[in-house]
Amino acid sequence: MSQSPQEEGAINATTARNKLYALVKLAEDGHTTVITKHRVRALLAPLDRFPAARKTEAFPAHVLSAAQKDFGDLVTLAAQGQPQVLMRNSTPVAVLLPTDPSPDALSSDTAAHPGAATAGGAVNSQGHQNRGSAPRRLATLSDAIGSVLTDGPVGGPTFGMPGLDAATGGLQRGRLTLVAARPSVGGSLLGLAAARKTALVDRRTVLYAASGPNRDDIFRRIIAAEASGEYARLKQGRLTEHEQQIAHQLVQAGDLLMIDDGSNLTAEDIRETAPHMEGLALVVVDRLQAANSARLPLSGDRLPDASQVLATLARTLHVPVLAIVDSDDPALLGLLDADVTLTLTPTEDPAKVQVVVAERDFGTIGSAYLQPDLVHARFLDAGTAPHSRAESPAGPGRSAAAGGTAALELAEAALPYTSGGHQGIPAALTHELAAWRTAVARGDQDALAEILPSLLQAAATVSAWPDTHEGHRLANALRPYGTPEPARNAADAGKPAPGPTEAAHAQADNAQARADVPEDEEDDEDGLQPGDEEDEPQGAVFPGLRILKEAVGRSKMHPIPVIRVEDRDSAPWTLVSEDMDGEPRWIHPAVTLTRVPYTRANGRTVRRDRIDVPESFGEGVLCLIDRNGSYPSACSAVPLAPNRLLRTGPLDAFDKTKAGLYLIGVPEWTRADMPHPLGRLVDRPDEDGRVWVTTPHMKQLEKLARDGHLQAVPAIYDSWTGKANESLFKPFYEATKQARAELVEAGGEPYKAYKTRLSIALRLLWPKRAEQKSPFWRPDWRMSMVAEASVRHWSVAFRAVQQGHTLIGLRNVDQAIFWTPPGTPPDTYRIGTGFGEVKRKFIQSGELILEGDD
DSSP: OOOOTTEEEEEEHHHHHHTHHHHHHHHHTTOEEEEEETTEEEEEEOGGGOGGGGSGGGSOEEEHHHHHHTHHHHHHHHHTTOOEEEEETTEEEEEEEESSOOTTTTTTSTTTSTTOOOTTOEEOTTSOSOSSSOOEEOOOHHHHHHHHHHSSTTTSOOOSOHHHHHHHTSOOTTOEEEEEOOTTSOHHHHHHHHHHIIIIISOOEEEEEESSSOHHHHHHHHHHHHHTOOHHHHHTTOOOHHHHHHHHHHHHHGGGEEEEOOTTOOHHHHHHHGGGSTTEEEEEEEEEBSSOOTTOSSBGGGHHHHHHHHHHHHHHHTOOEEEEESOOOHHHHTTSOOSEEEEEEEOSSTTOEEEEEEETTTEEEEEEEEEEEGGGTEEEEOOSOOOOGGGOTTOTTOOOOTTSHHHHHHHHHHHHHHTTSOOOSOHHHHHHHHHHHHHHHHTOHHHHHHHHHHHHHHHTTOSSOOSSHHHHHHHHHHGGGOOOOOOOOGGGTTSOOOOHHHHHHHHHHHHHHHHHSOOOOOTTOOOOOTTTTSOOOTTOSOOHHHHHHHHHHTOTTOOOOBOOGGGTTSTTGGGOOGGGGOOOEEEOTTSEEEEEEEEOTTSOEEEEEEEEOOGGGOSOEEEEEEESOHHHHHTTSOOBOSSOOEEOOSBSSOOTTEEEEEEEEOOOOOOSSSOOTTGGGGGSOOTTSEEEEEHHHHHHHHHHHHTTSSSSOOOEEEEEEEEOBSOTTHHHHHHHHHHHHHHTTTOHHHHHHHHHHHHHHHHTTSOOSTTOOOSOBOHHHHHHHHHHHHHHHHHHHHHHHHTTOEEEEEETTTEEEEEESTTOOOTTSOBSSSTTOEEEEEEOTTOEEOOOOO
């Protein structure tokens, strides 16, 4: 047979086996290669040479990885007149043919009719064959219809969330889909959702190319999502027994999820790896970073070229490629070669995120709503409406719909207790809540209806809910199902249950009792009143606001005390939150804390702590430590940026000459005798396990790493910084220190007025309500000051633990509890009334701690 201009020179079967993937690529581009094996010859040809090969059921078909192993035998069979179809995944891409085919075997092949272009054949751009240039590959309408019928959403990967899958039609083969979302919105979690659904549920192969998170992060996120575990806790290596079981199951079932988290990952690396994965169904790229980073090839101005490589990969392998980009900037997205873009946007309702689906040629084609569950590294489908109360199988007023908002909220509120992270509720209730979470996860409506009565009965035995954020959330989550009946004491035993009227009165009485017990101050309340922003009158005991204004005004760095209103709704100011204080809310895991009602002398009911220490701690008493003036003391040297913050992006190292906001990974902290140095920040990471911190915490982490308590200083993935200054508030500190020394002994109304104006001045650094006037609006200043107080509080307690003292509790910026011999406080604290000094008190285990925040 004469060699056409499109045929490559003959090569032996061994060489062809080693170059099979490259030769198949040539075949897809219209080239034919002659393969020789001893005395036989075969052609590795495009499908256009033999269109019948597109029907894989008609001829022997082999995926490329299997064909490579048996390539010599396949060449022999092809040379004997038995065509062998080669497939990438489930898609035919080339065919092995005899060099001298019989008319019967290849009646529709162009080899049998040289010079004639068959339907679906190859022609060059002028419409003439064999002109020497690579031909264009054409498809008939029937080919296109067949492709659509076989590549629809039924067969393609999905996210496993019905509302989103309906809006997208699933992930289409041969297309590059972008998930565009600002950091902290959860874009990476959509990529992980598709990977989990495809690999763990559909049992199909996934390549997860991780340019941001590493394989440990990805595995922890999968465990968090599959087992409803707290991602922040999992990062610290603390798994419950249930989570360990899930982890072992994932190890056994996770051989289809292949993770590439190698350094310097490029789009070309992904393109080279993907063709060698047998049965590949999905490629996920997590992620494309908008900010340029020398450490990440998939970042900055390299993204447009990378997107073209990924788009070509999708079309070549005929698999969907899903890439995450950490920006929703239309200007950037317009430069990327995406077929479909899913843009995630937060809504006014924090329980919903909108996903807008847009195609390149048609614009917006659909949208869906998801419920962010970042604590568990996942999204939940928000498209399922809860049953109406009248139709609820739980009865009127008690909706138990598995997909309902109330059911989901109760399941989430239960997690701190079912995971073992928090205590304070009966074991029976914990058991019922665990069953509830399982039923919600499975969407089992019948199970929820069956569980609800016993769950409410167990809740009715609670005499006092834990007076913590988690306790309040759990109690509130139960209210849509009807207020549980209060526990009945022994004196009521044997009496008939109260009737409806009596129950109504009992519920009203309980509601009033709860109203009489003050709750913790909400984070969005600043405690300010109209008029607080006015300077104190002449002769005031302590003109705190005037002193603070003068301290800032005298600075030679020309500070900017007020950020313009029009700039406050954009970064970096939207990145600042109350959680950045890093205050610890920690109790030793071996002790029991109970919050109980206590009636003060004035008749007001409050809640107070009672701590029971196990006998294993030995002889001792509780030593209560109360730090004086934590906030004003922190003002003596708080590192902050007096001027504007500019985006400095990823940093190779922390620069002490700068101050501001830093996006870091939560460092692993393995000690059980101290809380995490980032305090409550570790409970609120974004979907990548990262948190924004201020300069005091960066300095603290650097010192801990330097002293060997952390493996390394966390990497800085993003930053907003300015020139650092530690003396901006020092004049204010000096004035408050002097005033305290003069007034603390006198006490009474003058000292009370001093404390009030001091608190108001510092709160006015960041007034929360738009209508509240203030001479300041610098959230970063306020949170840097509070973080500095938290760091100092934690560091002194850590020194005591290093000296052998047993820490029982560490909370806020001023409360520490130790287990010590009677009358022996840790010597790391100075006893006194000055700033930084402490008051101490000794009580017995199980005795009520009368001191509180009110």
